Amino acid sequence: MTALQLSETETTVLAHIRAKPDGTYQSELWKDLGVDSRTCSRILKKLEDGGYIEREECKKDGTRTYLVRIVKTEKTINPMLLMAGETIVPCVACDEECDIEHCKMLEDWVYELVFSEME
Numbered sequence: 001m002t003a004l005q006l007s008e009t010e011t012t013v014l015a016h017i018r019a020k021p022d023g024t025y026q027s028e029l030w031k032d033l034g035v036d037s038r039t040c041s042r043i044l045k046k047l048e049d050g051g052y053i054e055r056e057e058c059k060k061d062g063t064r065t066y067l068v069r070i071v072k073t074e075k076t077i078n079p080m081l082l083m084a085g086e087t088i089v090p091c092v093a094c095d096e097e098c099d100i101e102h103c104k105m106l107e108d109w110v111y112e113l114v115f116s117e118m119e
């Protein structure tokens with residue numbers, strides 16, 4: 001997904017929603033932000049289409065509205081990418097001052113990775 005170009009107002013709306021982990025009601029959001037409901041609705045549609053937020057239809061105080069939440073993206077990493085054979089990349093637990101071009105630990109790990117690929 002390509003990141004949308006967000007205006008300052010849209011970025012503010014997104015930050016406001018992000019600050020409410022349990023979500024916020026659309027019917028309250030536009031009032032909190034001091035924008036009119038149509039503008040708020042248009043911004044939320046753009047953020048929803050861009051994959052930033054999700055809206056769930058609901059009732060609040062007897063009125064139909066949406067519960068608006070940030071879309072949580074799972075950032076996962078394949079742990080096998082950190083492994084060379086049975087050895088994990090040394091950077092994971094390294095507290096040395098990093099000099100990547102001359103790092104013997106990383107060099108050894110890369111050699112092990114290459115040799116484990118050849119087996």
Ligand code: SF4
Pocket residue numbers: 090091092094095096097098099100103104105106
């Ligand atoms: S490259 Fe070497 S020094 Fe740098 S973080 Fe990795 S193991 Fe540590």
